[in-house]
Amino acid sequence: MAQTQEAAERELTMSRAMVEAVASEMRENDEVFLMGEDVADYGGIFSSATDLADEFGHDRVMDVPISETSYIGAGVGAAQAGMRPIVELMFVDFFGVAMDQIYNNMAKNTYMSGGSVNVPMVLTAAVGGTYNDAAQHSQTLYGTFAHLPGMKVVVPSTAYDAKGLMHSAIRDDDPVVYMFHKRLMGLGWMPSPTGPKTDVPEDPYEIPFGEADVKREGSDVTVVTLGLHVHRALEAADALADDDIDAEVLDLRTLVPLDTDAVLDSVRKTGHLVVVDEDYRSFGVTSEIAALAAEHALDDLESVRRVAVPDVPIPYARPLEDEVIPGVDDIEAAVRDTQE
Structure with a gap:
């Protein structure tokens, strides 16, 4: 044992x-x-x-x-x-x-x-x-x-x-x-x-496609994200908790198929949505999730913010790259904006 x-x-x-x-x-x-x-x-x-x-x-x-x-x-x-x-x-x-x-x-x-x-x-x-x-x-x-x-x-x-x-x-x-x-x-x-x-268990196991994962439960705002920015969102959520802002962090895990129910259930619970992505802002994941919430949970939705890479090539210089790729501070600011 x-x-x-x-x-x-x-x-x-x-x-x-x-x-x-x-x-x-x-x-x-x-x-x-x-x-x-x-x-x-x-x-x-x-x-x-x-x-x-x-x-x-x-x-x-x-x-x-x-x-x-x-x-x-x-x-x-x-x-x-x-x-x-x-x-x-x-x-x-x-x-x-x-x-x-x-x-x-x-x-x-x-x-x-x-x-x-x-x-x-x-x-x-x-x-x-x-x-x-x-x-x-x-x-x-x-x-x-x-x-x-x-x-x-x-x-x-x-x-x-x-x-x-x-x-x-x-x-x-x-x-x-x-x-x-x-x-x-x-x-x-x-x-x-x-x-x-x-x-990680040694034995093989499957995670079904189309099942998002709530990495942190919260009641004040839903942060939908994926990849690296799951961890940046979690760090931001910990900092926000010091000011009594309770953020839920939803990791999509798969984009196709997309767990629309998980997104909508969380948005209906919190009433506020922040979508965070390392992809470009236009025509991407942030737009899709925001549109999904607006189409199907508009009555429960009080605010939406998107945090993503501006529509520019990723710079080589470190200060410029740091400027365009969303950081913890950017996520915090977007969440705080939904609470005003």
Whole structure:
């Protein structure tokens, strides 16, 4: 019993939790394989594939040339042939060179074939800034992928969620875009905030898509967010509590499908909504959640505020990057504004 309890309470970083889920699925199903740039010998530049090549070899954990068009296309073909590929897009910013394969093939082929083929493929992608890597390596682009029909979109914020969502993604018969924030991975050279490293059970488990998670209960205002900004929202909520402002923090966890009931239930309870996102402000997650609340909970809604990246490329210079990416202070200010 002591050993079981100890195993249940072990803490993992988000990267280790992801790798553990992938390894488990690869042991159970020979059709699961991983490919991407620097995922084999290097283990992924964000530790998303550490040690997998040592266990499964280079036939199932494959480094690929710098040609996203070719290897994502190969992943689509492998999925349609009955395999379950996990394909890593090193930075989500690189989606442009392979958008035909992602959206005109991966996302649409089941529909275009009248359901005669499935595409059980997981496209993983590192997202986010806050470490000064400039405009082509620092975006989140949540809204871009969630906007395009045919793909499920998941965004874990903790190690527990990362493992459960990865199991669900690999087992799903539809294409899944799995977006992990670099800052949450637990890397030595990019320290994580307090929070992503959590207790993770050893046994496999699934987290169903479309189920948001209340990371902090509250009664005065609802903060809806995802990814890195779950932790920034929680930090802001702790500071706001000192002034008797009780903020509820709702982690969406998946954008497609979206847990609309969780959002509306919380908004109807608190009457105030703040939506926080590291994506661009226009045409994104903040707009969608605000519109959802206005359409379905307007009678209960007293105020709405959006906190997001302004519509500019992410700057390289640290002070400028800090200015455009929402911080804890920005979330606090938006919440306080709803209470006036």
